[in-house]
Amino acid sequence: MPSPLEQWYFQIPPVTRFYITAVCLLTIATQFGWVSWFQLFYNYEYTFYKGQYWRLLTTFLYFGNFSLDWLLNMYFVIQYSRDLEEGSFLNRPADFFWLLILVCSTLLGVASIADITFLASPLNFTLTYIWARQYSYMAISFLGLFTFSAPYLPWVMAGFSSLVGNRWPVSDMVGIAVGHVFWFLEEEWPRRPESGGCRILKAPRALCRFFGQDVDEEEGEGEPVDIPALQPERAVGEDTTAPQMQAGSDLPPAYGETPSEKPDHFASLSSSWEADPAEDQGSASTSSHSK
Numbered sequence: 001m002p003s004p005l006e007q008w009y010f011q012i013p014p015v016t017r018f019y020i021t022a023v024c025l026l027t028i029a030t031q032f033g034w035v036s037w038f039q040l041f042y043n044y045e046y047t048f049y050k051g052q053y054w055r056l057l058t059t060f061l062y063f064g065n066f067s068l069d070w071l072l073n074m075y076f077v078i079q080y081s082r083d084l085e086e087g088s089f090l091n092r093p094a095d096f097f098w099l100l101i102l103v104c105s106t107l108l109g110v111a112s113i114a115d116i117t118f119l120a121s122p123l124n125f126t127l128t129y130i131w132a133r134q135y136s137y138m139a140i141s142f143l144g145l146f147t148f149s150a151p152y153l154p155w156v157m158a159g160f161s162s163l164v165g166n167r168w169p170v171s172d173m174v175g176i177a178v179g180h181v182f183w184f185l186e187e188e189w190p191r192r193p194e195s196g197g198c199r200i201l202k203a204p205r206a207l208c209r210f211f212g213q214d215v216d217e218e219e220g221e222g223e224p225v226d227i228p229a230l231q232p233e234r235a236v237g238e239d240t241t242a243p244q245m246q247a248g249s250d251l252p253p254a255y256g257e258t259p260s261e262k263p264d265h266f267a268s269l270s271s272s273w274e275a276d277p278a279e280d281q282g283s284a285s286t287s288s289h290s291k
Contacts, residue, residue: 012078013085014211015097019061020078023120026061027070037062041117042108059111059119060104069164076157077124080131088134088187094211098203099182103127106178116171125175129154130183154179 002010009017029035039052042059046052063073089096103126107119116122131150138150148156158172182201190199208215 012082013093015093015100016078016081016085019081019100020074023061023063023074023077026058027063027066030062031065042111042119043117044112056108059117060107060123061120062118063120073121073124076128080128083135084127084131092203092213094203094208094213095201097211098207099186099201102201103178103182106181107174110174110178114170114174116174119171122171122175122178125154125157125172126179126182128157129176129179130186133180133183134187 012020026035026040030037030040040055040058040062042055047055063070085093085096089099100123103123104119107116107122107126110116111119132153133151136149136151139147140150140153140156141147142153142156142160154172154176158169158176161172162169186199186201189195190197203213205215
């Protein structure tokens with residue numbers, strides 16, 4: 001019988017599980033001195049001129065050695081990356097993996113300009129920002145000190161990181177900015193009329209087949225998707241099959257009846273006015289005797 005830790009581990013969706021496993025393995029390797037942190041950070045010259053291409057990957061996996069800061073970062077990664085993969089990207093692992101590829105590529109481009117060496121924290125802030133915008137209705141309690149709505153979470157995290165580290169959170173702000181761009185492209189842009197319903201961040205077909213994700217064969221790549229006309233919003237629990245008014249009638253038919261059927265309340269009312277022949281004869285004879 002598997003242990004509770006093993007059950008918890010295999011319940012994590014595949015992309016998030018692969019990422020946190022790689023982070024833990026790399027952290028163990030640096031903790032025991034098998035790998036130096038100097039071999040992990042991203043540098044354009046070392047990566048492309050000296051052929052050290054592994055830096056393109058390891059820069060997103062290193063949160064430092066085991067510490068309280070490392071535990072907090074891992075908590076946020078597991079919590080919010082998992083929520084995204086099990087929520088808005090449910091049954092779409094290829095789309096989520098493709099989003100991570102695009103986000104990491106963008107962060108690498110910005111890192112060359114902003115001189116950022118380790119990109120694990122910006123990636124964490126990007127995923128947290130996307131989660132916070134998609135779950136904006138939720139209330140967050142930060143360390144049990146105060147409560148705020150979810151969209152403020154990345155900013156609170158950046159402020160807390162600045163206070164603890166006594167530094168200006170440049171890398172954190174880069175992650176928030178990149179997160180806003182990809183949240184807009186993933187969630188807001190397909191809903192706008194000018195987009196035609198086209199999803200820019202849709203994963204390639206080959207990647208979808210690799211992850212076993214369903215591919216819509218009828219939808220051409222890059223072609224706008226027809227969006228049906230928006231229906232008026234209804235209250236939660238409101239019945240959408242309300243009866244229609246009959247032509248030439250002042251009252252709608254009773255719920256669940258066809259127009260040809262007589263409602264029960266009308267039947268009971270009319271039956272009370274229908275005279276029984278035996279009762280009429282009995283009432284007539286009684287009146288005659290009384291006279």
